[in-house]
Amino acid sequence: MEPILICPFCHAATRPTDYFCSNCGKNLRPKPLSTAVSKQILLYLGSLVLPPFGLIWAFPYLKQSDNKSRIIGSIVVILTIVSVVFTTKLTMSYISSIQAQMNGQMQGINGLNGLGDLNGLGDLNGL
Numbered sequence: 001m002e003p004i005l006i007c008p009f010c011h012a013a014t015r016p017t018d019y020f021c022s023n024c025g026k027n028l029r030p031k032p033l034s035t036a037v038s039k040q041i042l043l044y045l046g047s048l049v050l051p052p053f054g055l056i057w058a059f060p061y062l063k064q065s066d067n068k069s070r071i072i073g074s075i076v077v078i079l080t081i082v083s084v085v086f087t088t089k090l091t092m093s094y095i096s097s098i099q100a101q102m103n104g105q106m107q108g109i110n111g112l113n114g115l116g117d118l119n120g121l122g123d124l125n126g127l
């Protein structure tokens with residue numbers, strides 16, 4: 001036999017599986033978070049593309065009592081960390097490649113410096 005719960009709003013009997021009171025329609029308990037595959041894919045992709053949000057999304061899942069939600073939350077956290085590490089590494093290598101390019105250009109400019117000074121004067125002459 002199912003245990004009978006009482007709606008705190010209208011005191012009608014409700015089933016423990018109900019999220020809303022069948023008598024007054026009030027919210028009895030928060031709906032569980034979706035663990036549908038499509039929702040999971042969205043969460044995982046989102047945490048990879050928008051790393052800081054992954055932690056915000058993962059938090060309510062980690063607070064859930066069922067294992068599935070907690071696992072989803074953990075995966076989102078891991079993906080977020082992987083994404084942050086990857087993005088940081090990518091950014092660092094991008095910056096260093098730009099620096100290398102800049103250095104190359106600077107060296108090129110330095111090589112022409114003797115003429116460069118004269119060119120500067122030439123530009124002023126134009127004025």
Ligand SMILES: [Zn+2]
Pocket residue numbers: 007008009010011012021022023024025026
């Ligand atoms: Zn009710």
